[in-house]
Every structure is written in C-alpha cells, then in structure tokens.
Amino acid sequence: MSLRSPLGRVLGAGSAKDGTAHWWAERVSSVALIPLTLWLLFSLLTLPALDYETVRTWLALPISSFLALLTITVMVYHSFLGTSVVVEDYVHGTGTKVVSLLLLRFLHVLVGGASLFAILRVAFGSQGL
Amino acid sequence: MPARPRPLSPHLQVYRWPISMALSILHRITGVGLALGLLAFCTWLMAIAGGEQSYDMVMRVIASPPGLLVLLGWTFSFFYHLMSGVRHLFWDSGRGFERAQRVASGWFVVGGSMVLTLCVGWVLWRGAHS
Numbered sequence: 001m002s003l004r005s006p007l008g009r010v011l012g013a014g015s016a017k018d019g020t021a022h023w024w025a026e027r028v029s030s031v032a033l034i035p036l037t038l039w040l041l042f043s044l045l046t047l048p049a050l051d052y053e054t055v056r057t058w059l060a061l062p063i064s065s066f067l068a069l070l071t072i073t074v075m076v077y078h079s080f081l082g083t084s085v086v087v088e089d090y091v092h093g094t095g096t097k098v099v100s101l102l103l104l105r106f107l108h109v110l111v112g113g114a115s116l117f118a119i120l121r122v123a124f125g126s127q128g129l
Numbered sequence: 130m131p132a133r134p135r136p137l138s139p140h141l142q143v144y145r146w147p148i149s150m151a152l153s154i155l156h157r158i159t160g161v162g163l164a165l166g167l168l169a170f171c172t173w174l175m176a177i178a179g180g181e182q183s184y185d186m187v188m189r190v191i192a193s194p195p196g197l198l199v200l201l202g203w204t205f206s207f208f209y210h211l212m213s214g215v216r217h218l219f220w221d222s223g224r225g226f227e228r229a230q231r232v233a234s235g236w237f238v239v240g241g242s243m244v245l246t247l248c249v250g251w252v253l254w255r256g257a258h259s
Contacts, residue, residue, distance in 0.1 A: 045249065045252050049256070072171075082161075086161060
C-alpha cells in the first residue's frame, strides 16, 4: 500500500518537486537540434566562401533566417538545461547555487536575445551600425 | 558523532577508467564547451548584423592560429556531443546496455566524431586554399 496521495502519484514529482520535466525537455530539445544544427553546419560549409557579402546574403534569405532563429532558440534552451545540471551538481550551498542558476538563466536570455535580434536585423535588411 | 570517521564508499580515483565513464565525462565537458561556443556564435551573428568591418574583425580572430585551434575544439565537441547524445537517446529506449554493445558504441562515437571533425577541417582548408 502506498502512502502517497492519488494526486501525488499522478504528478510523479517526488521530493525534487519537478519530476521528469527537466530530463524530458533536455531529450526533446536534443532531438530537435539534430536536424537544426546539421542544417546550419551543412549550409555554412557549402557556401562558396565565408566573406561578408556571401554570409550576409545567405543569412538574409527567408529560409536561412527562419531556421537560424529556430536553431539559436533551441540551442540556448538546451544549453541552459545542460549547464544548469552542471551547476546543480558542482556548486554547493543553497545561496551560491541559486545565484549561479539565476546568473546562468540571465546570461542565456541575453545571448539568445542578442542572437535573435542580430538575425532579425539581417533578415529585415537593416544596414550596419 | 562517531568516535572515528565512518568509512567512505570508494570514489572516482580508485577505479580503473572504463570507456563508458570516460565518455560520460567527455559528454559533459563537450557540452560545457559548446555552451561557451554559443557565446562565440552569438558574437559572430552580431558581427554580421554590425556590418562588414565588424564581420571582418571577428573572422580575422577566428582565422588566427589560436582561433582555428579553438574552432577545431568546438567542431570536435559538436560532433562528439551530437553522436554521444544520439547514443544516449538510443539508451533511453532501453537497448544497447550489454557490455560488448556499450564498448562498441563508445568507440564508434569516438572514431566517428574524429573522422567528421577531420572532414570539416578538410572542407575548410580546401575552401581557404582554392
């Protein structure tokens, strides 16, 4: 006989409070990253050159900027999930851990936001600085 | 409190390193490396948006010997993390845990990521010298 409430059993969260959600999100984003990162690598390697004009023209194509937006979003999400586990494993002490995770989250949003903004500027043809 | 410290369970340093353990650690290291690579990728994207001057500056840094070395590291990290990640996804289905299978898939991931890294290096080298 289990002493857990029916709701507790359904949620399956246990003492960690969030169950398998983190683990599952890591898997889902990793599956999405397989085609996305391979597309990115293949596109860059098949460009005739990596000079400014070629790269900018390529990134400004609707299909490139759209897929680049998706790629960077999932990359940042997956990176945040992964590095959070590293911090949770090696940073001890509740205070330091919470502050590190907070900084990690802010940094990922900053990098993601800056990357998305850069892609959008290229996609919508904003010229230079 | 006990009079003398309780015995501890054996820790990492007393084990011979099986390949699964080394590769698990490498998966995490390459993951952290790729997270740092995200910073460089973001810089590269901002440089494209910033115009020709900023782009050329970033590309000069990448094309320098230390830049290329780091790029090589990121390329290997990418392929290793990708292949090792697929290995983990396969494991999630509950298969491939026999000793021989584990060792074989481990060496396949190591060899495969090295070969793919060399392929990318060759494509870039050929592009730079044509």
